[in-house]
Amino acid sequence: MKKIIALFLALVCVACVLASCGTSADTVTLYVYNWGEYISDGSEGSLDVNAEFEKYCAENERIKQLTGGKKVKVNYSTYASNEDLYAKLESNTVSYDVVVPSDYMVARLAKEGLIQKIDVSKIENYQYIRNEFKGLYYDENNEYSVPYTYGTVGIIYDTNKVSVKDAEEQSWALMWNENYKGDILQFNNPRDAFGTAMFYLGIDVNSENEQDWINAQRILKSQKEVVQGYVMDEVFNKMESGSAAVAPYYAGDFLSMYEDNNDLAFYYPKEGTNVFVDAMCVPASAKSPELAVEYINFMLSEQIAIANAEAICYASPNKLVYENTDYIAEMSEIHENAMEILYGYDDSKMAYFYDLPDAARKTMNDLWEELKIENDKGVAIYIIGGVIIAAVAVIAIIVFISKKKKAKAY
Incomplete structure (x- = not known):
């Protein structure tokens, strides 16, 4: 009986293979x-x-x-x-x-x-x-x-959260505004993220000068104090749901988000921005x-x-x-x-963003990795801290219960 079953399964496998080959051939x-x-x-x-x-x-x-x-x-x-x-x-x-x-x-x-x-x-x-x-x-x-x-990058903001005064300035500065700490999103790719900083600082976004990239990284580091997270497609859910207030993103995607949340607005920063x-x-x-x-x-x-x-x-x-x-x-x-x-x-x-020379691209990527690693370390510290606190709490509860049991024994 086992041999018959094995033979049947083998024939089924062969049939499946032949069927898949037929599909591929056609x-x-x-x-x-x-x-x-x-x-x-x-x-x-x-x-x-x-x-x-x-x-x-x-x-x-x-x-x-x-x-x-x-x-x-x-x-x-x-x-x-x-x-x-x-x-x-x-x-x-x-x-x-x-x-x-x-x-x-x-x-x-x-x-x-x-x-x-x-x-x-x-x-x-x-x-x-x-x-x-x-x-x-x-x-x-x-x-x-x-x-x-083709498209352009601008700033999307929630009119229920961002003040009229801050919005009217139409500047990249909104992305560093401490009034919106924890409500600001940043691009999760090096070229766009560095672009926001370089436009804000008035630096050539195609610079081959290493110090320009270092200066841009410095201001991106300072932004980490107010940034909720680094995102790409996640920006849709966050801005449409109102869980974030400010995000740099593409004009076309703003219109898609606006269809689901009419409280969103958009502007092109006065310092300049990317067209692609x-x-x-x-x-x-x-x-x-x-x-x-x-x-x-x-x-x-x-x-x-x-x-x-x-x-x-x-x-x-x-x-x-x-x-x-x-x-x-x-x-x-x-x-x-x-x-x-x-x-x-x-x-x-x-x-436009140009294709950077190898040296400038390496500088950008290295600085980006450094920026993100520091961010990951910060998250890890919070996680480890949370685990330690939870462990201490569990130990305290166990000790408390143990003492109560001993007290009852007497």
């Missing part, structure tokens, strides 16, 4: 790696862009020839920072077909051979990218990237680079580009979006000043 998987909360995914009644691409591939003759008639499946995963993306690509342990780094990271990935060139003449919808987003510093010859969105472009690229290790180009072209088509822009609330470099009256009306329903927030900023106060 399917081409496109691996897309993007920022969190950065695509129209079908939630809250939005269009599921990746599902639409899968359907598009099934109906498009050119793509069917490309895939040999196989079904296309999008495997979509997310990251929280450019540095996380870089670590994955640099390790070469995972293969992706489409990634969406920010401008300075595009330059770095291209320099290190981690992304491949793209022939934009094969991307029909590239014609709809506005001219001001072509030939930018990080990809001057438009060889490695296709703009997906997030662009679609094809990694050097991509298994399906031609299909990746088809995906990029699809993302630039009118219906899909508008769906993404409405879902994530970021500014679009695509004229099919920017000039669409329905899109403008939709954004204005979210916030009466949405178009001004996304597109009407003062260029003279904006700066």
Whole structure:
């Protein structure tokens, strides 16, 4: 009987393996790696862009020839920072077909051979990218990237907690204001966090001077006295729920948060801030680079580009979006000043992050690690202190109970 059962289980295993092989043989998987909360995914009644691409591939003759008639499946995963993306690509342990780094990271990935060139003449919808987003510093010859969105960093604050006087100053100083101790959030990545400090101090955010980075770290250290935590995507829950009062974050994400909490407001700091472009690229290790180009072209088509822009609330470099009256009306329903927030900023106060030279990048990363380690030590001290207090309390209770038992014995 045991032999029969064993034989049956073996046959089941073989069948499963064959089934999985059949699925693999009949399917081409496109691996897309993007920022969190950065695509129209079908939630809250939005269009599921990746599902639409899968359907598009099934109906498009050119793509069917490309895939040999196989079904296309999008495997979509997310990251929280450019540095996380870089670590994955640099390790070469995972293969992706489409990634969406920010401008300075595009330059770095291209320099290190981690992304491949793209022939934009094969991307029909590239014609709809506005001219001001072509030939930018990080990809001057438009060889490695296709703009997906662009954005700016500002300060989000809770009008129920932040005074009108402090908000009207429209300064980075709000993030160091002791009146909001324990209610202030900071970026949990080095480039953005140092950026807040450097803009506040009037330092060039692309400085190669080591002392500039040390000065920025010094003020970030002083900020730790008032900071509740270092966050990325966690900022949504904290600001929407009212559990934090001040946060530096991206303008598009402010609009998403505002939909859930109308008490939030936004401003661009008077000292200046970061403007960035997030662009679609094809990694050097991509298994399906031609299909990746088809995906990029699809993302630039009118219906899909508008769906993404409405879902994530970021500014679009695509004229099919920017000039669409329905899109403008939709954004204005979210916030009466949405178009001004996304597109009407003062260029003279904006700066791109450039790919730093190796020495400056090492300085930044070392200072960031030092800053975070000190923070972790502080947390550890509180935890250890709490454990010691709890242990002393338990011992005291045991001793007290023991004495009571002895007293009863007499």
